[in-house]
Amino acid sequence: MSRVLVLNCGSSSLKYRLFDVPAGGVDPADPAPVVVASGTVERIGESEPGAPKDHAEALAAAMAELPLDGLTAVGHRVVHGGLTFTAPALVDDAVLAAIADLVPLAPLHNPANLAGIQVARSLLPGVPQVAVFDTAFHRTLSPAASTYAIDAETAERYGIHRYGFHGTSHAIVSRRTAALLGRPVEEVNTITLHLGNGASACAVEGGRSVGTSMGLSPLEGLVMGTRSGDLDPAIIFHLHRVAGMPLDEIDELLNRRSGLVGLAGVNDMRVLLAKRATGDRAAALAFEVYCRRIRSYVGAYYADLGRLDAITFTAGVGENAPAVRAGALAGLDRLGIVVDPARNEAAECGARVISPPESPVAVCVVPTDEEWEIATQTLGVVA
Ligand SMILES: Nc1ncnc2c1ncn2[C@@H]1O[C@H](COP(=O)(O)OP(=O)(O)O)[C@@H](O)[C@H]1O
Ligand SMILES: CC(=O)OP(=O)(O)O
Ligand SMILES: [Mg+2]
Numbered sequence: 001m002s003r004v005l006v007l008n009c010g011s012s013s014l015k016y017r018l019f020d021v022p023a024g025g026v027d028p029a030d031p032a033p034v035v036v037a038s039g040t041v042e043r044i045g046e047s048e049p050g051a052p053k054d055h056a057e058a059l060a061a062a063m064a065e066l067p068l069d070g071l072t073a074v075g076h077r078v079v080h081g082g083l084t085f086t087a088p089a090l091v092d093d094a095v096l097a098a099i100a101d102l103v104p105l106a107p108l109h110n111p112a113n114l115a116g117i118q119v120a121r122s123l124l125p126g127v128p129q130v131a132v133f134d135t136a137f138h139r140t141l142s143p144a145a146s147t148y149a150i151d152a153e154t155a156e157r158y159g160i161h162r163y164g165f166h167g168t169s170h171a172i173v174s175r176r177t178a179a180l181l182g183r184p185v186e187e188v189n190t191i192t193l194h195l196g197n198g199a200s201a202c203a204v205e206g207g208r209s210v211g212t213s214m215g216l217s218p219l220e221g222l223v224m225g226t227r228s229g230d231l232d233p234a235i236i237f238h239l240h241r242v243a244g245m246p247l248d249e250i251d252e253l254l255n256r257r258s259g260l261v262g263l264a265g266v267n268d269m270r271v272l273l274a275k276r277a278t279g280d281r282a283a284a285l286a287f288e289v290y291c292r293r294i295r296s297y298v299g300a301y302y303a304d305l306g307r308l309d310a311i312t313f314t315a316g317v318g319e320n321a322p323a324v325r326a327g328a329l330a331g332l333d334r335l336g337i338v339v340d341p342a343r344n345e346a347a348e349c350g351a352r353v354i355s356p357p358e359s360p361v362a363v364c365v366v367p368t369d370e371e372w373e374i375a376t377q378t379l380g381v382v383a
Helices: 055-064 093-101 110-123 136-140 152-158 167-181 234-241 247-256 259-264 269-277 281-305 315-320 322-328 341-345 370-382
Strands: 002-009 014-021 035-041 073-078 129-133 189-195 199-205 208-212 310-314 362-365
Touching: 002 055, 002 110, 002 370, 014 055, 014 370, 035 055, 055 110, 073 110, 073 370, 093 110, 110 129, 129 370, 136 167, 136 208, 167 189, 167 199, 167 208, 167 310, 167 362, 167 370, 189 281, 189 315, 199 281, 208 281, 234 247, 259 269, 259 281, 269 281, 269 315, 281 322, 310 315, 315 322, 322 341
Parallel strands: 002 073, 073 129, 189 310, 310 362
Antiparallel strands: 002 014, 014 035, 189 199, 199 208
């Protein structure tokens, strides 16, 4: 038996999960085996009573409570792996330096991921640490799908490239979708919609990522809780030249004060839906903009894939908000995409199909499990 600790360090939070994995390995498409312990520490670095000072303090406190004897390895979520990392990596000084080099491409995420690795390394000397990258699953993108149409030399020099994110989620969810449909993953084309705080769409052809909505950074693509997603790049020049905003302020505006919070003042989809239900017009518009963006990506990826077997919703919003699932796919019946209202609204929580049985495209809800995917990839490296 192996015991694996998985750490997902966000900018102000720490999520951890400790797994016991039976000897002989497990099929990653299966539900996770024993979760020994799990938890979330929030408000790291915020100046309120009881809030941990930094990741080191949060992690040390969490680890003091965990049974870590006989620990096989620690798996870390690292958001940006650039083009350097196409697979999970056993952490050494060179890997740490490479992750640090990628900080400018993911300033919201990589510093916290790095802090988590450094703290775990010092608290657990001798235990192998493995970095599992959000970007790695998308390294199968073709040049046509990953190239931005800008001056080629400039792009090459500065690493301007579609990297894509949420790869561990798109990977496990696309495999579980195939399992739900009772078909080999190699034969199934899926559009996976990861709708959490961050949100991204992915076109998965036979288990391989062939298109994804996040790009150089996790800012592009879908409308998110606090991030704008796609916009005309000229908006940035306009805000800088005409409104006189410094670039750092525009960065903060687009990453932290846009998306749902920018449009309706709240980033939590539950609160947004409640406001919309009371007739709040800003909330209603934010909902429409959010859903419309998803629908546009579904259309684009359907065209790219040529044949579509399934559309799968996952993560906090995708798994729990029937109104978003129905809204995002409204009006697509001519494409063979139909959401059955009773199935969509049923109070179920496992992997399930929510389209009518005879539909050409299965619409599914599949819970994501990034931590379990990280645990299995980690064991793949150290086993
Ligand atoms: N019952 C629900 N209905 C609508 N939205 C929900 C519900 N439960 C959670 N959410 C949304 O899920 C979001 C968090 O998604 P999650 O995948 O947990 O995020 P993270 O990116 O932090 O992992 C919250 O912002 C919230 O809006
Ligand atoms: C990459 C990304 O957006 O991650 P998260 O959803 O955790 O913010
Ligand atoms: Mg998430």
